[in-house]
Amino acid sequence: MLELEQEIKRLVIETLNLEDVKPDDIDPAAPLFVEGLGLDSIDALELGLALQKSYGVVLASDSKENRRHFASVRALADFVSSHRTKS
C-alpha cells in the first residue's frame, strides 16, 4: 500500500503540474482539496480522469462517495487498490 501511495503522489504531481512539489512533501493523510494541498474542483475532475486511465477505476457520480475517496492520498490508495481493473 505504501508503494501505491507513492505512485499516486507522483500521479497527482504529474497530472496537476504541481511545480516544486515532491512526493515526500505530500502527507498521505492530509486533505488534498481546499486545505492541505489546496486543489480545486477542476483538479478533482482531472485526477479522476488520470485514475481512470492508469488504474481503470470508474468514479460514480455520487459526490458523497467521491468526497470520501478523494479525501487524501491514503483514501485514494485504498479506493484504487480495491477497485482497480488495470495493474
Next chain:
Amino acid sequence: MPAMMRRRVDRLGRIALQAAYDAHVDAPDAPVIFASRYGDLGRSVELLTQLARPEPLSPTSFSLSVHNAIGALYSIARGDTSAYGAIAAGEETVEAAFTEACGLLSDGVPRVMVVVYDEPVPAPWEHFSRDVAFPHAWACLLSASTGADAIHLDCADAPATSPEAADLPADLRALRFLVSGASRWEHATGGRRWRWARNA
C-alpha cells in the same frame, strides 16, 4: 502569479502574463485588453485530438481553451474586478485592441493596458498561417493625449489587396511603429487601410 494558478498556464499564457505584470506596475488600476490573433490554439488541437480518438477530454484544458482564459486567470490572481476584454481580429488584432482601448479612454478611464501575444499556429493547422513565426508578447499602457507625441489611428476603405510580404507579424510591425519614433505606418489588409501616424 501564485504557483498553484501558474501551473495551469502554458507557454503562450506565461509570456502574456509576464508582459502584463511588467506593464501593469505603472498603472495597477488600468482596465486590460488581452489581444491575440490565434490565442492558445494548441489547447484546441489537443481537445479535438482527444475527441477524435475518442478519449475523455482534459477538464483543465477545456477550462483554459476559451480566448479570455488567460485574462481571466490574471484577474483572479490579482483579485481585480475592473474591466477585462479579450480580442481576436485576425490580421487587424492590434488595431481592434487599440480601438477598444480608445472606447474605454473616451468613457473617462485614465489609462488602459493592452497586452498582445501570439505563437505559431500549431500542427496540423500550420499551413493555414505561418504569419506568426515565433512566440512573443508585449504590453503597453495607453492614455488619451493630444500632445506632440500623440499617436493617431484611423481606418479607410481600400481596394482589397493581397497581404503584403512582411518581415514580422502584423502586431510586431505595429509595435515597431510605436517604439521606433517613425512618423507613420500604413497597414493594408483585406478591404481596409489602417493609418497609424505620430504628431497627426
